[in-house]
Amino acid sequence: MNDETAATHWILTMSCPDQPGIVHAVAGMLAEHGGNITESQQFGDPASGLFFMRVQVESTASRDDLTAAMTQVAERFEMTWTLDVVGRRIRTLVMVSKAAHCLVDLLYRERSQRMPIEVVGVVGNHRDLEDIATFYGKPFHHVPVTKDTKAEAEATLRGLVTDLDVEVVVLARYMQILSDELCRDLSGRIINIHHSFLPSFKGAGPYRQAHDRGVKIIGATSHYVTGDLDEGPIIEQDVERVDHSRTVEDLVGIGEDVERRTLARAVRWHAERRVLLDGRRTVVFR
Numbered sequence: 001m002n003d004e005t006a007a008t009h010w011i012l013t014m015s016c017p018d019q020p021g022i023v024h025a026v027a028g029m030l031a032e033h034g035g036n037i038t039e040s041q042q043f044g045d046p047a048s049g050l051f052f053m054r055v056q057v058e059s060t061a062s063r064d065d066l067t068a069a070m071t072q073v074a075e076r077f078e079m080t081w082t083l084d085v086v087g088r089r090i091r092t093l094v095m096v097s098k099a100a101h102c103l104v105d106l107l108y109r110e111r112s113q114r115m116p117i118e119v120v121g122v123v124g125n126h127r128d129l130e131d132i133a134t135f136y137g138k139p140f141h142h143v144p145v146t147k148d149t150k151a152e153a154e155a156t157l158r159g160l161v162t163d164l165d166v167e168v169v170v171l172a173r174y175m176q177i178l179s180d181e182l183c184r185d186l187s188g189r190i191i192n193i194h195h196s197f198l199p200s201f202k203g204a205g206p207y208r209q210a211h212d213r214g215v216k217i218i219g220a221t222s223h224y225v226t227g228d229l230d231e232g233p234i235i236e237q238d239v240e241r242v243d244h245s246r247t248v249e250d251l252v253g254i255g256e257d258v259e260r261r262t263l264a265r266a267v268r269w270h271a272e273r274r275v276l277l278d279g280r281r282t283v284v285f286r
């Protein structure tokens with residue numbers, strides 16, 4: 001097979017009002033463009049009346065030809081859709097404060113090529129983790145935040161998102177609350193890891209809250225960030241058993257492993273275009 005006919009492995013995602021004929025129309029369009037479907041998942045949500053689909057397809061058609069054909073199908077079914085290439089590394093900006101475990105985990109997973117992300121920079125409101133970013137060869141941007149400088153700090157962040165062509169921002173235990181406006185402007189593109197099994201123990205100090213409550217399970221929640229603190233659409237959650245003998249510090253240490261693996265799954269699934277927004281919820285085609 002020469003270069004002109006080399007097939008590309010595409011990811012096509014879509015959501016639209018549920019109705020008959022969607023899968024037939026999409027599959028037919030892809031077949032007409034020499035597409036060989038290698039993975040297909042779909043879900044019709046009776047609660048929202050929306051239909052969701054994720055397809056991986058090999059095709060020799062050009063991006064322009066597939067885009068033109070998909071545009072026609074999308075107009076017919078009022079679809080919101082994306083077309084990307086399998087394995088493309090998503091340009092990622094990681095934001096941190098002082099806790100290192102999630103940052104280190106993401107940078108290691110990128111370096112070992114086990115996660116399709118390209119970390120284009122690390123933003124910290126403290127300098128504690130600058131050495132880790134530097135070790136991994138990543139630019140570190142110190143953007144301190146106080147009540148009086150929050151607007152300026154967010155303007156700097158917006159500049160970085162634009163200048164670095166950032167596709168997703170990951171809050172890796174970043175401990176500053178982002179403004180409603182920024183969350184709206186980057187809706188569906190900011191992922192947070194909250195160190196509790198939401199909706200339990202929102203806000204600051206969830207392990208202290210959990211210890212005071214005497215829980216027997218702790219957890220972590222990765223979610224898209226909205227203006228409502230820790231209320232964004234949940235992408236992934238995980239838990240670990242604990243008992244009465246554990247101190248708050250013990251819970252923090254046990255929780256770090258839960259947080260890292262929960263955030264890693266969420267970022268991977270986002271990068272692989274497996275997460276679709278369904279109002280305040282998500283559909284995750286794992």
Ligand SMILES: Nc1nc2c(c(=O)[nH]1)N[C@@H](CN(C=O)c1ccc(C(=O)N[C@@H](CCC(=O)O)C(=O)O)cc1)CN2
Pocket residue numbers: 171174175176177178179180183192193194195202203204225226227228229230231232
């Ligand atoms: N708009 C949003 N911003 C952030 C969210 C979010 O869901 N929406 N998640 C947080 C992370 N986080 C929990 O996961 C969290 C971070 C910080 C606090 C907090 O209360 N911090 C300070 C106040 C800081 C500030 O005013 O900016 C405090 O301890 O008093 C609660 C939860 C990241 N940002």
